[in-house]
Amino acid sequence: MKRVRSFIVSGAGGVGKTTISAGIAAALAAADTEALVLTVDPARRLADALGVDLGNEPVPVPGRPNLWAAMLDVTTSWEAIVHHYAAPDVADRLLVNPFFRAIADRFPAAQAFAAAEQMAEYIESDHWDVVVIDTPPSGGGIDFFLAPGRMGDLIGGRLLMWLTGARLPGRRLLYRITARPMFKLTDAVLGGPLLEDVAEFLLDLRTMYDALSVRSKTIRRHLSRATTIIVTTADPTPMRETRRFFQELQDVDVSPTGVIFNRSLPPSWARAARRPVTGVSDPEVRARVRDNLKRWGGEARRQEDAREELASHHAVPVATIPWLPDAPTTVDELLAMLEAADGLGHLGVGI
Amino acid sequence: MFQGNLIFVSGKGGVGKSAVTAALAILAARDGKRVLALGLTDTAGLAGHLRAERVGYEPTEVRRGLSIASVDRARALDEYLKLQLRVPQAVPTKPLSNALNVLVDTAPGIREIVSIGKPIYEVWRGTWDLVVVDAPPTGQIESYLGAPVTIRELVPAGIVQDQARSLADTLQSPATGLILVSTPSELSVLETIETADRLRMRADVPNPALIANRVFDELGISGEVVEELPDGPARDAALLHEHLYQAQEHWLRELGASVELPFLFGLLTPGEVAARLARVLEETG
Numbered sequence: 001m002k003r004v005r006s007f008i009v010s011g012a013g014g015v016g017k018t019t020i021s022a023g024i025a026a027a028l029a030a031a032d033t034e035a036l037v038l039t040v041d042p043a044r045r046l047a048d049a050l051g052v053d054l055g056n057e058p059v060p061v062p063g064r065p066n067l068w069a070a071m072l073d074v075t076t077s078w079e080a081i082v083h084h085y086a087a088p089d090v091a092d093r094l095l096v097n098p099f100f101r102a103i104a105d106r107f108p109a110a111q112a113f114a115a116a117e118q119m120a121e122y123i124e125s126d127h128w129d130v131v132v133i134d135t136p137p138s139g140g141g142i143d144f145f146l147a148p149g150r151m152g153d154l155i156g157g158r159l160l161m162w163l164t165g166a167r168l169p170g171r172r173l174l175y176r177i178t179a180r181p182m183f184k185l186t187d188a189v190l191g192g193p194l195l196e197d198v199a200e201f202l203l204d205l206r207t208m209y210d211a212l213s214v215r216s217k218t219i220r221r222h223l224s225r226a227t228t229i230i231v232t233t234a235d236p237t238p239m240r241e242t243r244r245f246f247q248e249l250q251d252v253d254v255s256p257t258g259v260i261f262n263r264s265l266p267p268s269w270a271r272a273a274r275r276p277v278t279g280v281s282d283p284e285v286r287a288r289v290r291d292n293l294k295r296w297g298g299e300a301r302r303q304e305d306a307r308e309e310l311a312s313h314h315a316v317p318v319a320t321i322p323w324l325p326d327a328p329t330t331v332d333e334l335l336a337m338l339e340a341a342d343g344l345g346h347l348g349v350g351i
Numbered sequence: 352m353f354q355g356n357l358i359f360v361s362g363k364g365g366v367g368k369s370a371v372t373a374a375l376a377i378l379a380a381r382d383g384k385r386v387l388a389l390g391l392t393d394t395a396g397l398a399g400h401l402r403a404e405r406v407g408y409e410p411t412e413v414r415r416g417l418s419i420a421s422v423d424r425a426r427a428l429d430e431y432l433k434l435q436l437r438v439p440q441a442v443p444t445k446p447l448s449n450a451l452n453v454l455v456d457t458a459p460g461i462r463e464i465v466s467i468g469k470p471i472y473e474v475w476r477g478t479w480d481l482v483v484v485d486a487p488p489t490g491q492i493e494s495y496l497g498a499p500v501t502i503r504e505l506v507p508a509g510i511v512q513d514q515a516r517s518l519a520d521t522l523q524s525p526a527t528g529l530i531l532v533s534t535p536s537e538l539s540v541l542e543t544i545e546t547a548d549r550l551r552m553r554a555d556v557p558n559p560a561l562i563a564n565r566v567f568d569e570l571g572i573s574g575e576v577v578e579e580l581p582d583g584p585a586r587d588a589a590l591l592h593e594h595l596y597q598a599q600e601h602w603l604r605e606l607g608a609s610v611e612l613p614f615l616f617g618l619l620t621p622g623e624v625a626a627r628l629a630r631v632l633e634e635t636g
Contacts, residue, residue, distance in 0.1 A: 013488075014365015014539075043538045137364050236621045237370070240399055265591075272584035279581035288571050289585050296588040298617040325594030327537065 004123045006131045006222065007349070010144065011231040012241040013137035016262040018042045019327055020231050021134035022050065022069070023334040024349055028130050029067035030335060035130040036068040038118055040137075045329035047071060056080075056118055058127075064331055068128065070118070072136070075101075077114035085211040090204050099201045111136045112147035119226075120219045133226075141230070141241075142248040145223060148216035227348045228256045233263045234303035239310070246314050256316060258347035261307055264320035265300035273297020317346035355526035357474045359484045359557070361492040361546075362532035363539045367564040369396030370621065371532045371612070372485040374628035376401070380417035381629070384480035387418050389470050391495070394421035397485040400625035422469045424462070430472065431465050431514075463498035464515065471521045489531065489546040496522060496529070496556040519555055529557040533606055534565045535599035540606045563608035565615075567596045610635065 009021040018039050025037035036058050039050070051059040054071035061067040082091045082100075094100045112135070119133045135144040143150075228249070232242040242259070249256060273294050280286040311318040321341045328334045338344070358375065362368035369390075376388040387410055390397045398406045403419045405411065408426040410418035470484045487495055494501070499519035503512055521527060529550070533543040547559045570577070570592050577593050580586035603611070612631055618624050 012365060014363065014534075044541065045537070236618060236624055237367070237396060237399070238365070240395075240621060244395070266584070266587070269584045269588055277585045280585075282576075285572055285576055289580065289589055292570060292592055293585045293588045295616040296592065297584070302617055302619065323591060325591065325598045 004126065004128065004131060006119065006123055006133065006226040008119075008133050008135060008144070008223070008226045008228045009231060010135045010141040010228060010256075011137070011245070012141060012238050015231050015233050015238050016321075016327070017137070017231045018134045019046065019334070019337070020260060020262065020321065021132050022046065023328070023338045025069070025130065025132040026061075026064070026067055026331050026334045027338040027349075028132075029061075029064060032066065033129045034066050034068070034127070035132065036070065036122055036128040037132040038070045038072060038115065038122065038134060040072045040115065040134045042071060042134075043327060043329065046327070049330045058122070061331065067331070070122075072111075072115050072118060074111045074114045077118060078110065081114075081117060081212075082208070085208040085215070086204070087207065090207050094201075094204050097201050097204070100205075109143060109147050109150040112138060112143040113151050115144060116147050116219045116223065117215070120215075120222045123222055141245050142252075145249065145252050145254055148219045148223070151212060151216060223254070228254055229347055229349070230256050230259045231262055232259060234261055234306035239306055242310065256314075258317040258319060259310060259314075260319045260321060260341075260344075260347070261303070262321045263323040264307075265296060265303055265323055267300060267304045269293065269297045269299075270301035270304060271297075273300075317343065319343035319347050319349075355524075355528050356480060357470060357482050357484070357521070357526065358528045358530060359470075359486040359492070359496070360530045360532060361486040361489055362564075363490075363542045364488050366532050366534045366539050367612075367624075368488070368532045369485050370400050370624050370628055371530070371562060371564060372397055372483055373400035373625035374632055375530075376417055376481075376483045377414075377625060377629040378632050379481045379483070380414065381633070383416065385416055385478065387420060387473055387479045387482045388485070389419070389473065389482060390421045390485045391466055391470070392422070392487045392491075394419075394485070396621070399621035402622045420473075422466050424465060427465045427469045431468055461502070463495045464502050464518065467495050467498050467522075468518060471518050474521065489542050492529075492531075492546065493549060493553075493556070496550070497553065500555045522557065523555060527557050529559045530562055531559045532562045532564050533608065535563055535602040535606065537602060540602040543606065560610075561606060561608040563603060563606055563611045565613075566603065566611045567592065567599055567614050569596060 007021075007024060009017050009024070011017050018041065022037050022039060022042070025035040029035040037050075039047070039054070042050070042054075047054055049061075050069035050071075051061050053059070054069060055073045056070055056076055058068040058070040061069050078100075079095060082094050086094060115133065115136055119131065122128065122131045135141060139146070230242060230245060232238045246256070273296070277286055277290045277293065280289060307318050307320070310316075319341060320343060321337060324337060328337050360368050360372040360375070362371075372388060376386050380386045388397055388401060390406065394406050397403075398419065398421075401413050401417070401419050403411065403413045406419050406421045408420060408423045410420040412418045470482050473479060473482050486492055499515040499522065502515040503519075531543050531547055533539045543561065547561065550556050550559050570589060572589065572593075574593060577586065577589045580589060610632075612628055615624060615627055618627065
């Protein structure tokens with residue numbers, strides 16, 4: 001079996017995780033490694049550049065040897081999970097159940113679990129040397145790491161046990177005896193046989209509990225072996241979320257390998273902003289150029305402080321990716337972005 | 352300025368919707384209104400922008416005339432049962448809400464209606480002149496605002512039905528507003544337009560108004576002059592600003608926002624961001 005390297009690219013929403021994930025995979029593929037990136041909700045033009053009709057099934061990126069891409073499709077993932085882990089008759093019932101659709105579409109842990117499950121499948125397929133996982137932003141990133149445990153809570157939760165009246169469902173009989181009066185009451189309040197329908201659904205879901213528990217353990221093992229990279233920007237809100245994220249990762253025994261600061265400005269701007277602008281004869285142009293440099297220089301200083309504070313506080317290596325006016329939308333632009341990055345070597349992204 | 356008493360603020364993750372929510376709340380409070388800022392699903396962002404140390408289900412005053420609260424689902428459910436559905440005191444609500452908790456996690460519309468109910472009850476209560484809601488992101492906003500209608504389809508009759516109708520009435524009232532915040536960038540603008548179009552086709556939710564956030568101002572020097580500048584940070588910074596400005600213009604036109612908020616340079620804390628945005632909103636009217 002190959003030693004598959006996996007990267008989990010994590011962080012809050014809107015910081016450029018998807019682009020950076022794709023960039024890392026593209027750079028590794030260009031260095032002669034079979035690399036796959038799983039993207040979550042990529043920009044349309046980036047998705048187009050990576051391949052037509054992206055879904056859970058990885059496709060080779062046109063004109064890019066060794067580079068593969070996939071796009072997380074939560075509903076399809078869950079259909080596959082149900083077909084795989086539930087008995088055929090249960091699977092048929094579940095797939096047409098409106099509650100199941102609601103769970104697959106909206107439960108944030110369901111999206112995160114789907115991403116984690118896809119990651120595990122790609123690693124186990126032994127097809128790629130490197131698997132790069134862009135993660136759903138829900139919960140500021142932590143949902144992805146909690147997903148395997150949370151699915152157990154949902155499916156085998158105490159409330160369900162109370163509702164179904166048994167550790168293992170002996171189907172209708174048991175829950176009718178213990179919880180029937182409660183159903184009557186709630187249904188009277190709500191005006192329909194809602195709770196009973198939900199209980200039926202949860203009973204079906206519950207038949208997958210044992211199989212999914214075993215699966216969750218395997219997924220957790222894959223998560224613990226992966227290189228976890230946090231992407232952020234130096235802006236106040238992403239910084240706050242990143243600090244919280246570090247704390248939460250500690251609670252689940254994950255130590256991030258490093259942090260990538262996206263949209264970074266050169267520290268030299270901060271120093272230059274304190275010197276006069278030379279070589280510009282028109283005084284009005286000079287004044288405007290100087291004012292502009294001042295505000296961007298101030299921004300560069302603030303960014304540098306934020307990076308230093310985070311790096312020293314959490315003792316992690318920090319890499320930077322320059323602020324690009326346009327998000328990369330082609331593989332060449334992705335490669336150029338990684339080329340312009342600084343410090344990625346310390347993060348285990350040996351490119 | 353919006354004259355109603357309830358505003359929902361949504362947007363794609365990371366565009367600054369909590370900051371805009373906080374800024375609107377600060378501005379209204381400065382106008383002398385009694386304001387409640389409410390976090391519907393995630394209150395951490397809003398709390399940071401309003402410098403609230405602790406946020407709970409019961410409103411806490413963070414400054415004169417401005418309070419903050421979060422929606423705790425279990426508490427909201429309890430309130431829904433006791434006050435809104437008027438479940439008799441004799442009924443043991445604890446096991447009942449235990450049972451309903453299962454529903455809240457699974458049944459389409461229930462979780463949303465329990466959460467969306469909270470800001471509406473606060474409006475009904477009459478304690479506030481304005482309730483500003485930091486609402487779920489664009490991907491989920493439709494299922495929250497549309498929850499009363501979903502419930503009416505799901506539950507054939509009874510007090511839940513009646514309750515859902517009252518909630519829907521408030522959501523459709525002209526005194527209820529919806530703001531979608533977007534940055535002038537591809538992902539955010541496309542998602543915002545798509546969401547706005549879908550919401551405008553529905554009669555049961557307020558028509559969204561659009562706010563562009565983090566908009567760069569014009570550099571005031573022509574592109575050719577920038578190109579001619581001597582090499583160095585001054586030129587690089589001018590080039591970056593010019594490029595960012597050019598790149599955003601296309602998406603700003605696509606978005607067609609009614610209000611534009613500037614990119615803020617050199618701010619350190621979420622509290623400063625919200626305070627500055629409030630001042631900008633005040634100046635632009």
